[in-house]
Amino acid sequence: MGFRVMRMGHRPQRDKRVTTHVALVARALGADGIFVDAADAVLEESVRSVVDRFGGDFEIETGVGWREAIRRTGCATVHLTMYGQRVDDALGKIPRGGDLLIMVGAEKVPPEVYRAADFNVSVGNQPHSEIAALAIFLDRYTGGAALYADRGGRMKVIPNERGKTVES
Ligand code: SAM
Numbered sequence: 001m002g003f004r005v006m007r008m009g010h011r012p013q014r015d016k017r018v019t020t021h022v023a024l025v026a027r028a029l030g031a032d033g034i035f036v037d038a039a040d041a042v043l044e045e046s047v048r049s050v051v052d053r054f055g056g057d058f059e060i061e062t063g064v065g066w067r068e069a070i071r072r073t074g075c076a077t078v079h080l081t082m083y084g085q086r087v088d089d090a091l092g093k094i095p096r097g098g099d100l101l102i103m104v105g106a107e108k109v110p111p112e113v114y115r116a117a118d119f120n121v122s123v124g125n126q127p128h129s130e131i132a133a134l135a136i137f138l139d140r141y142t143g144g145a146a147l148y149a150d151r152g153g154r155m156k157v158i159p160n161e162r163g164k165t166v167e168s
Helices: 016-028 041-054 066-073 111-116 130-142
Strands: 003-007 033-036 059-062 076-086 100-104 119-122 156-158 165-167
Touching: 003 016, 003 066, 003 130, 016 033, 016 041, 016 130, 033 066, 041 059, 066 100, 066 111, 076 111, 076 130, 100 130
Parallel strands: 003 033, 003 100, 033 059, 076 100, 076 119
Antiparallel strands: 156 165
16 A cells, blocks of 8 residues: 655756656655656656655656556545545545545646546645645645654664764
8 A cells, every 4th residue: 555646747957846746745755656757767767866865765767648547546536626525625535545646737637637637636726836735645644754753774864953964
């Protein structure tokens, strides 16, 4: 049982930073991995470098479209969209026993995604950001369970009220 993120509409030049942050938020909040639709070796490299230093088993695969991600995971799907049902109404309906694929867009998301998703879920009905929507959804879905989990990494941050403490 776990969850993965599907990042749709990635444009390697324009979205490098945003998609990197989508991946890092997914990892920090406990996802097993992320699929990104456009092939992007540079993005893969930068996310793997974080995993290499900070630990865990988070996987990134680029060049995987949303239909393929749904087919391969075969699990329930949540599409985060400002047009969806309220997150607090949706949470009780989303199955907990199995895997979950959480899909986020970039610019315009094709109508087929709205039809294919098991749940179209909004984090407020105002337009904001895939990074914020993913973070808020995952925090509510997991209750923040992964935030301080030990990832067994070469580098480990020790909470510090004033400065930076990093064990390596
Ligand atoms: N109007 C666009 C659309 O077709 O949905 C919004 C694009 S927005 C810049 C990029 C992504 O952020 C969306 O595809 C969605 O995944 C996420 N997003 C933005 N606002 C959201 C909200 N209020 N609730 C849930 N997801 C949101």
